[in-house]
Amino acid sequence: MIRSEGAKMVIRLVATYIGAVIGAGFASGQEILQFFILYGYKGLLGVLVATILFAYLGAKVLELSVRLKCSNYQELLAYLLGPWAGSFMDKLSLFMLIGGLGVMLSGSGAVLQEYMGLPRWIGIGLALVFVIAVIFNGLRGLLAVNVILVPVKLLAVAIIACLALAFKGLPQNLPVLSGLGVGGHWLWASLLYVSFNMVVPLAVLSSMGRAVSKRVGIYAGLLGGLGLGVAVALVTLAGLAFYPEVAHYQVPMLYMASGASSLLKPVFAILIWLAIMTTAIANAHGFASRLAPEGGRRYRVIGVLACFAVLPLTNIGFADLVKLLYPLFGYAGLLLLAALLVVPLFKSRIY
Known part of the structure; x- marks a missing residue:
């Protein structure tokens, strides 16, 4: 059994894991549409595969991080990929993290402009202030914010999906689709979805190696993965209920929310913004x-400088940034996915 203090840490880690995955793409429904809904009933099989992988990989990342006493993802990458490939992936991951931060800041501006009619710079500025405030509080700030925001975000996704299902009803005749989504096959799509979404969680969770116990890490990884699976399943079912109309919308969740109730639109806007914040x-x-694995002043300075350094990216626009950067993130994630699945099986001891 886990003691009360350990249980609190499990909750914080679960929230951090889920918060790192559920970003703007998930909350908008576009990711779920492309990777699962467009495969019809076979997409539900993909959801099952993704859930199992999220649970296993989350537990494995945290378990390895504790064993290796990691303070950042570089140490975990070196273990998984070796010195040369680990160094290459390290540099690529830095680019992906800084690029992802730029995408999220741009997304904040897009949300406030599209759903609230405010200038983009206000959304970008609010996001900038929010992220910097959390960075100034270090790891404690990250965990505290996720404990508050992630349950709200997850609950909002579940409520919107459930209301949409209540309005439309469970899909009676699930469409039999083939090759319409990402990857051309439901199994490949589910693997790509997991690999695409494990880059940021690996970077965040691996920094917890010196702060948690092995048991706490494994519990948190398993529960976080299962929570992600439930959220993906709910959105997929709702999307199938609204198929084929939902496939024609850039923001499928907004279409489903509006179909259930026009009052859900502002709720949805808040949901998207929260999703962007936790990922940013x-x-x-x-x-x-x-x-700055040691934290402290250097950590805060680098975090703040990173926020300001990516501001030029926000001029490109949210949709263009996603189109430009996300494919690279997905293919890089495949290397991590393969390493996490294979390497621990052959390394029985730490060297």
């Missing part, structure tokens, strides 16, 4: 903790 915080923390 995870990116900033992963970047800063890699370059």
Whole structure:
């Protein structure tokens, strides 16, 4: 059994794991549409595969991080990929984290402009202030914010999906689709989805290696993965109920929310913004903790500088940034996915 203090840490880690994965793409429903809904009933099989992988990989990342006493993801990458490939992946991960931070800041501006009619710079500025405030409080700030924001975000996703299902009803005749989504096959799509979404969690969770116990890490990874699976399943079912109309919308969750109730639109806008914030915080923390694993003043300075350094990226626009950067993130994630699945099986001891 886990004592009360350990249980609190499990909750914090579960929230941090889920918060690192559920970003703007998930909350908008576009990711779920492309990776699962467009495969019809086979997409539900993909959800099952993704859930199992999220649970296993989350537990494995935390378990390895504790065993290796990691303070940042560089140490875990060196163990998984070796010196040369680990160094290459380290540099690529830094680029992905800083690029992801730019995408999230741009997304904040896009949300406030599209759903609230405010200038983009206000959304970007609010996100900047929020992320910097969390960075100034270090690891404790990251965990505290996620404990508050992630349950709200997860609950909002579940409520919108459930209301949409209540309005439309469970899909009676699940569409039989083939090759319409990402990857051309439901199994490959589910693998790509997991690999795409494990880059940021690996960067964040690996920094916890000296702060948690092995048992706490394994419990948190398993529960976080299962929580992600439930959220993906709910959105997938709701999307299938609204198929094929939902496939024609850039923001499928907004369409489903509006179909259930027009009052859900502002709730949805808040949901998207919260999703962006938790992912932006995870990116900033992963970047800063890699370059300043000891924390303290250097960690805060690097985190703040990273936030300002990515501001030029926000001029490109949210949709264009996603189109430009996310494919790279997905293919890089495949290397991590393969290493996490294979390497621990052949390394029975730490060298």
